[in-house]
Structures are given as structure tokens and as C-alpha cells.
Amino acid sequence: MKEREDWTEIIEAKSSFDFDLGELFRHRDLLFLFVKRDFAATYKQTVLGPAWFFIQPLLTTIVFTIIFGKIAGISTEGYPKIIFYLSGIVLWSYFAECLTRTSTVFKDNESILGKVYFPRIIMPLSIVASSLVKFGIQFLLFLIIWTYYFFKANTIHPSAYLLISPFLILLMGALGLGAGLIISALTTRYRDLVFVITFGVQLLMFITPVIYPLSAANSNFKLLIYLNPITPIIETFRYVFIGAGNMNLLNLGYSLLVTLLILILGIFLFNRVEKNFMDSI
Amino acid sequence: MESVIKIEELGKLYQLGTIGTGTLSRDMEKWWARMRGKEDPFLKLGEINDRTKSQNENFVWALKDVSFEVKKGEVLGIIGRNGAGKSTLLKLLSKVTKPSVGRIKVKGKIASLLEVGTGFHPELTGRENVFLNGAIMGMARFEIQSKFDQIIEFAGVERYIDTPVKRYSSGMYVRLAFAVAAFLEPEILIIDEVLAVGDAEFQKRCLGRIKEVSESDGRTILFVSHNLGSIHTLCTKALWLDKGTVKQIGTPGEVIKSYNQTTIENAGEFVRDKDPGNKPLWFERIYITDWKNEKKSIFLHDEDIFIHYEIGNNLSWSDNPYNLFCTILDENGQRIFSAESEVLKDNKTVLKIKGNMLVRGNYSLETFIHKPMVVQVDKLKEVCLFNIVDNGSALNIHGDYDYGRVFGNFEWKYDN
Structure with a gap:
């Protein structure tokens, strides 16, 4: 048979790494629609609706202020407790949400993923995007309170490095995505991990200076806290906005490096698992 | 015309073993067994599947x-x-x-x-x-x-x-x-x-x-x-x-x-091959005979058909609320009619379909045991295929013409 072999696509059992950015770009509408679906799903049934975005971090901040600030008496280096905790919590919850939601992405979307094909990575990316929107709203809340302290003399000392804060947020999201992807790839095989995640994220929070300044870190855990790539991100974030702690470019560079490694490993593992996960779920 | 899809030696292998595992503890057990030079404790899972097998019992070719x-x-x-x-x-x-x-x-x-x-x-x-x-x-x-x-x-x-x-x-x-x-x-x-x-x-x-x-x-x-x-x-x-x-x-x-x-050739009977699990009632065996109690799957149109049920149970039988439901399907899977009965203890239930009911063609059963409107406990679809051959009915002269699935219960009247 004389036929031109101009197949547009060949589906075969290749195991090589393929990450098609063009295909991803063609599906950008889908990403947007998934984000939209996410919001509708979360808040259409609740009475307060999107107000929960504000209430959640505010309540946590108040609880932390009372428990860690008043009762346990953990130092905030003399900075106002509310803004100190809020700055940590807002950024931390962005990371935690990216991580936990990405890690169950296969299971949560089994019904869609089992029926149609689209670049699988769209799904975790949409999680990071919708978490970013949520973060944006919470960040607004933070900015409002921050403005109040800004004009109240001698409480906080923002630095000109404020301009790098988008980079910090990006780093946080990438780290959450990367770690989430690694875990999602592992959970398709080890379901048990799902139960460990919530607990693990909590533990991780305690070795991250969210509720305490780095300077108050317990010496027994100091190494662990310093090795944690999230530490410099939160420290820097706090430094540029309120002046607490310090900023160390070397530490930040370390965070960037680890983030990149985790993200690449995550994409690699996800890519390996996505082709056959339907057989094992 | 040009080809738009070309499939070449396509195969899909399912690994039964890992479907059964999937937890860290089992993988640890597997690893521990291997370390001691023992056989993988989960490897046996594959044997119950009777689909086309590869050399290794643990794999099943869903497509080959x-x-x-x-x-x-x-x-x-x-x-x-x-x-x-x-x-x-x-x-x-x-x-x-x-x-x-x-x-x-x-x-x-x-x-x-x-x-x-x-x-x-x-x-x-x-x-x-x-x-x-x-x-x-x-x-x-x-x-x-x-x-x-x-x-x-x-x-x-x-x-x-x-x-x-x-x-x-x-x-x-x-x-x-x-x-x-x-x-x-x-x-x-x-x-x-x-x-x-x-x-x-x-x-x-x-x-x-x-x-x-x-x-x-x-x-x-x-x-x-x-x-x-x-x-x-x-x-x-x-x-x-x-x-x-x-x-x-x-x-x-x-x-x-x-x-x-x-489908007619290997028809006529259903025998359970799997463990019923924790069902209260289940179909053990269903087979079809003629009036002489002879098993067969090809019947004449005017012959009575007997569907024999053997039902296994795990019940205490004080008050059995379960019913047996049987539907006759035509070769397209369309339902022709249904019959329902209580499930009785220690009974071999037989459903008799009188002759001169179904027209020539292929039929099968869809059958289940249920508590009406509450729960279905065992369900079979398209089992016990049987074939009906026309032995000279009034409509036989029309050959392959589709004149329905059943012989109607009617009579003509001629008033002058």
C-alpha cells in the first residue's frame, strides 16, 4: 500500500520523559475553567461565601496571638503580634494548600482523569492558580492591616526589598507544587501517605518560623529549621514587610535551588505516573 | 480511502499483583519475603483470573x-x-x-x-x-x-x-x-x-x-x-x-x-466460579432444560422451556424478604418480559416458559435477587443464552422478516 505516513499522533508504550509546553498552552482555557469550577464548588453552598477567605486567616491569627503570644509567651521580637503572625500564616497557608491539594490530585479527579485525556499537569497547575487567587485575597487582608501599622509610628519597619515579594510568593507556590507532585506520584502507589500528609504539614509548620522568629528557634532543632527551604522564604517575607528577622541572599539562593530541584523531580515523577495511574487507582 | 487510525500489535498488560497491593505495608512484606528468599506472598493473586494469561500468572493481557x-x-x-x-x-x-x-x-x-x-x-x-x-x-x-x-x-x-x-x-x-x-x-x-x-x-x-x-x-x-x-x-x-x-x-x-x-455454542448454563463473598443469597447455578429435564440450549418454538435455579444462601430464613427476578432478553439486549418469585428455603426453583411464546431467535437471561426497592444482592446479565427455532408456526413463511419477539395472544373475528 502506498500511503503517506503523515500521522498526526502516535500513541505507544514509550516511557521517555515528554513535557509538551505547546500542548499545555493550547489547554490554557481549561486551566482557567478549572480554577473557576474550584471557586464555585467551594463557596456556592456556604452562607458567607468568599468571606471565608478573610475569616480563616483572621481566626487563626487571633488564636495564635492568644495561645503562642499571650499564653506561651513566644517572642515576636517586639513587633506587633497580629501582623507578625498574619504575615507568616498567609504565606504558609498558600504553601500548605498547594501541597495538600496537589498531593491528592489523582484521587480527587479520578472520574475526569479516567474518562478523557488532557495534559494531566493542568490539574495541579489549576490548584496552584486557584490557591494563588485565594492567597491574593488573604494578602489583601494582610495589606490592609499592614497599612494600619505602617502609619502607626514605630511599630514596623518595611524595607525597600519589598519589591522582591512576588518572587517569594512564586517560590512558595513552586515549592508547594513540586512537593505536592512528588507526593501525588507516590500516593498512587501508597495510599497510606494521604493520611500522613495533613499531619506532616503540621509538623513541617513547626520547623518553619511561622509562629516564632528565627532568632527564637530552639537550638535542638536549629539545624532542621535552617535546612528547611521554606525558612528563608518566610523570614525574608517578614523582613521586607515588617522588618523582623533578617534577609540573607545566600539562604534565599539555597531555597531557590531546593525549590527548583523539588519542582523538577516532581514534574518528572508526575510525568511517569500520569500515564498509567488509572490502572492502579 | 485513507486510513485515519492504524493499530499495530497493540497490547495492554494489567498487573494484578500491584492492584492488590498499593500499600506501603504490603510492599514491605513483599520486600521482607524477598530478603528471606521466600516467594512473594502476593504473587498468587493472578491465578483466579481466567483471562488470557501471559507466562507469568501475575499478569493479564486485557488486549493482545x-x-x-x-x-x-x-x-x-x-x-x-x-x-x-x-x-x-x-x-x-x-x-x-x-x-x-x-x-x-x-x-x-x-x-x-x-x-x-x-x-x-x-x-x-x-x-x-x-x-x-x-x-x-x-x-x-x-x-x-x-x-x-x-x-x-x-x-x-x-x-x-x-x-x-x-x-x-x-x-x-x-x-x-x-x-x-x-x-x-x-x-x-x-x-x-x-x-x-x-x-x-x-x-x-x-x-x-x-x-x-x-x-x-x-x-x-x-x-x-x-x-x-x-x-x-x-x-x-x-x-x-x-x-x-x-x-x-x-x-x-x-x-x-x-x-x-x-454465543449460542457455549450457552445454556451459568455456574458460579467466584466466591460469592458476603452476599446473603447468590446464584450457584442456572441451567435450562426441556420437559424431559434434559439440558439444552436450542428449543423449538412450541416447546416448553424450564429455567432451573440453584441458589446458595447464608440466611437464617426466619423471615426471608428476598425475591428472585428474571427477565428474558432478546439478542439486542432488549427486555421481553419478566417474572418474579419469592426465594424459598431448600427449594430448587424452576421457571417454566410455555411454548408458543417466543419467536425464533437468540435469547438470554438477566436475573437478580433483591429486596424489592431496597437492595440487589446478586445480579447476572446476559447469561444462559438459548436459541429458539421455528418449527412451522403460522409466521414461519415470512422467513427473516422481523415480526416481533413474541407470538401474540389473539384471535381474529369475522363479522358479516
Whole structure:
């Protein structure tokens, strides 16, 4: 048979790494629609609706202020407790949400993923995007309170490095995505991990200076806290906005490096698992 | 005509072992067993599956050595019994999972309709869902936009388009979902059993739409259905899958005929081969005999048919609320009639179907044990196939003409 072999696509059992950015770009509408679906799903049934975005971090901040600030008496280096905790919590919850939601992405979307094909990575990316929107709203809340302290003399000392804060947020999201992807790839095989995640994220929070300044870190855990790539991100974030702690470019560079490694490993593992996960779920 | 799909030695291997494991503790056990030089404790799982096996008992070929081509504009119907590999084939074609060996070459965009309404979210409005569903199936925003009015009109939900779909009736929901799919314009469309839903009138419109699409636009369609009737009317070619391999490919008439023949050959009886699990009642064995108690699967049209049930149980029988329900299906899987009875203790229940009831053709049983309106405990579909041969009824002279499935209970009157 004389036929031109101009197949547009060949589906075969290749195991090589393929990450098609063009295909991803063609599906950008889908990403947007998934984000939209996410919001509708979360808040259409609740009475307060999107107000929960504000209430959640505010309540946590108040609880932390009372428990860690008043009762346990953990130092905030003399900075106002509310803004100190809020700055940590807002950024931390962005990371935690990216991580936990990405890690169950296969299971949560089994019904869609089992029926149609689209670049699988769209799904975790949409999680990071919708978490970013949520973060944006919470960040607004933070900015409002921050403005109040800004004009109240001698409480906080923002630095000109404020301009790098988008980079910090990006780093946080990438780290959450990367770690989430690694875990999602592992959970398709080890379901048990799902139960460990919530607990693990909590533990991780305690070795991250969210509720305490780095300077108050317990010496027994100091190494662990310093090795944690999230530490410099939160420290820097706090430094540029309120002046607490310090900023160390070397530490930040370390965070960037680890983030990149985790993200690449995550994409690699996800890519390996996505082709056959339907057989094992 | 040029080929738009070319499948070469396609195979999909399922690993039974890891489906059974999937927990860290079991993997540790496996590892520990290996360390001590013992046999993997979970390797035995594969043996109960009687599908085509590879050398290693732990693997099952859901599809093996499948090669065929589909030409542009063809409507290919895929038939085969449950577990023959139909769904696996569609999953591979729609890229939901990857093949183990072989390749599928494709020319053009594929869209698959393995289930209508994939990704529909109840909280979103009809409009939002159309866009979401379309995007999931690979349509760009402007494409959906340009067909939006047609989609809504086809589904007949104009008035409710800005209402969340959770308020839709199930009929509206399905119609909207199908409409999105029907207006996708891929070069190749894969459809699985979607026509089992919706009302009769809508089904007809769907079938019409499929025909229209393939004829006028020259699009290629792959169609899986249990309904041999719609395969016959819609498809230009049929493929019969059996135990993961291609048994026959040809015109729908030919393929359906030989498919029906072989199903008759290994017919007539159901014997449970799996552990019933924790069911309170289950079918142990069902077989069909004539009045002399002789097992057979071919009957004359005026012969009585006896369906024998042996039912296993785990009940205390103080007050048994379970019923046995039996439906006779024709060769297209359409229900002819049903009979229901209580399940009695220590009884071999026999259902007698009187002669002169069913016309010539192939039949099977769909049967289940249930607490009416509460729960079904064991269900079998398309078991105990049997065939009825016309032994000279009044309608016999009409040969193959389709004069229905049953001999009517009627008489003519002539008043002068």
C-alpha cells in the first residue's frame, strides 16, 4: 500500500520523559475553567461565601496571638503580634494548600482523569492558580492591616526589598507544587501517605518560623529549621514587610535551588505516573 | 480511502499483583519475603483470573496483538462480551492510559465520549458547564462560543441555561451533556454506550446526529455498544473482540451473525466460579432444560422451556424478604418480559416458559435477587443464552422478516 505516513499522533508504550509546553498552552482555557469550577464548588453552598477567605486567616491569627503570644509567651521580637503572625500564616497557608491539594490530585479527579485525556499537569497547575487567587485575597487582608501599622509610628519597619515579594510568593507556590507532585506520584502507589500528609504539614509548620522568629528557634532543632527551604522564604517575607528577622541572599539562593530541584523531580515523577495511574487507582 | 487510525500489535498488560497491593505495608512484606528468599506472598493473586494469561500468572493481557485499520468516514462498531477488552481499547485510543506494547497511529484530532458529562459540576450553570465540558474534551473557547446556540438548541434547555445543573432533571442533564459532545468537531469520535441514556425520542436524535456527522462531514466514529441493533443500523463496519483479541472484522451483518452463533455454542448454563463473598443469597447455578429435564440450549418454538435455579444462601430464613427476578432478553439486549418469585428455603426453583411464546431467535437471561426497592444482592446479565427455532408456526413463511419477539395472544373475528 502506498500511503503517506503523515500521522498526526502516535500513541505507544514509550516511557521517555515528554513535557509538551505547546500542548499545555493550547489547554490554557481549561486551566482557567478549572480554577473557576474550584471557586464555585467551594463557596456556592456556604452562607458567607468568599468571606471565608478573610475569616480563616483572621481566626487563626487571633488564636495564635492568644495561645503562642499571650499564653506561651513566644517572642515576636517586639513587633506587633497580629501582623507578625498574619504575615507568616498567609504565606504558609498558600504553601500548605498547594501541597495538600496537589498531593491528592489523582484521587480527587479520578472520574475526569479516567474518562478523557488532557495534559494531566493542568490539574495541579489549576490548584496552584486557584490557591494563588485565594492567597491574593488573604494578602489583601494582610495589606490592609499592614497599612494600619505602617502609619502607626514605630511599630514596623518595611524595607525597600519589598519589591522582591512576588518572587517569594512564586517560590512558595513552586515549592508547594513540586512537593505536592512528588507526593501525588507516590500516593498512587501508597495510599497510606494521604493520611500522613495533613499531619506532616503540621509538623513541617513547626520547623518553619511561622509562629516564632528565627532568632527564637530552639537550638535542638536549629539545624532542621535552617535546612528547611521554606525558612528563608518566610523570614525574608517578614523582613521586607515588617522588618523582623533578617534577609540573607545566600539562604534565599539555597531555597531557590531546593525549590527548583523539588519542582523538577516532581514534574518528572508526575510525568511517569500520569500515564498509567488509572490502572492502579 | 485513507486510513485515519492504524493499530499495530497493540497490547495492554494489567498487573494484578500491584492492584492488590498499593500499600506501603504490603510492599514491605513483599520486600521482607524477598530478603528471606521466600516467594512473594502476593504473587498468587493472578491465578483466579481466567483471562488470557501471559507466562507469568501475575499478569493479564486485557488486549493482545490487536491490529486493524479504520478508514476515513467509517463508523466502526465494536462488539464483544464483558471483559473482552472493549473498554480497554477505547481507553488506549482516548489516551486515558498507555499501551504496554504496540502502537496506535492517528490522523486528526480524537475526542472520546466514554461517558457524557465528564467534569460537569452541579453547582455551575448549564452555560458554564458547556464551556468546562467542551474545554475538557479539547475544544478551544472560541469553538464552543461559535457552536453554543446550536448546542443549547439541540439539548432543548434554552430556558434553563443559566440555572445550576443540579436543578436539572436527569433527562435535561444528559441531553445537555450529549449535545456538547455531538457538536465537538474532532476528526475521530469515540463513543461508548452513551445511547443507553435519555428518552427514546432523544436517543433517536442522537443516532441521527451520529449518522449525519459521519455521512456529511466524513468524520470517523468508533462506537461500542451492547445493542447489536444500533450497531447494525449505524455502523459501516464491525469489529468483534474476544478475550482481548480481534475475532472478526467485517460488515456489521456478518460479524453480528457469527457473534450470535458462537454465543449460542457455549450457552445454556451459568455456574458460579467466584466466591460469592458476603452476599446473603447468590446464584450457584442456572441451567435450562426441556420437559424431559434434559439440558439444552436450542428449543423449538412450541416447546416448553424450564429455567432451573440453584441458589446458595447464608440466611437464617426466619423471615426471608428476598425475591428472585428474571427477565428474558432478546439478542439486542432488549427486555421481553419478566417474572418474579419469592426465594424459598431448600427449594430448587424452576421457571417454566410455555411454548408458543417466543419467536425464533437468540435469547438470554438477566436475573437478580433483591429486596424489592431496597437492595440487589446478586445480579447476572446476559447469561444462559438459548436459541429458539421455528418449527412451522403460522409466521414461519415470512422467513427473516422481523415480526416481533413474541407470538401474540389473539384471535381474529369475522363479522358479516
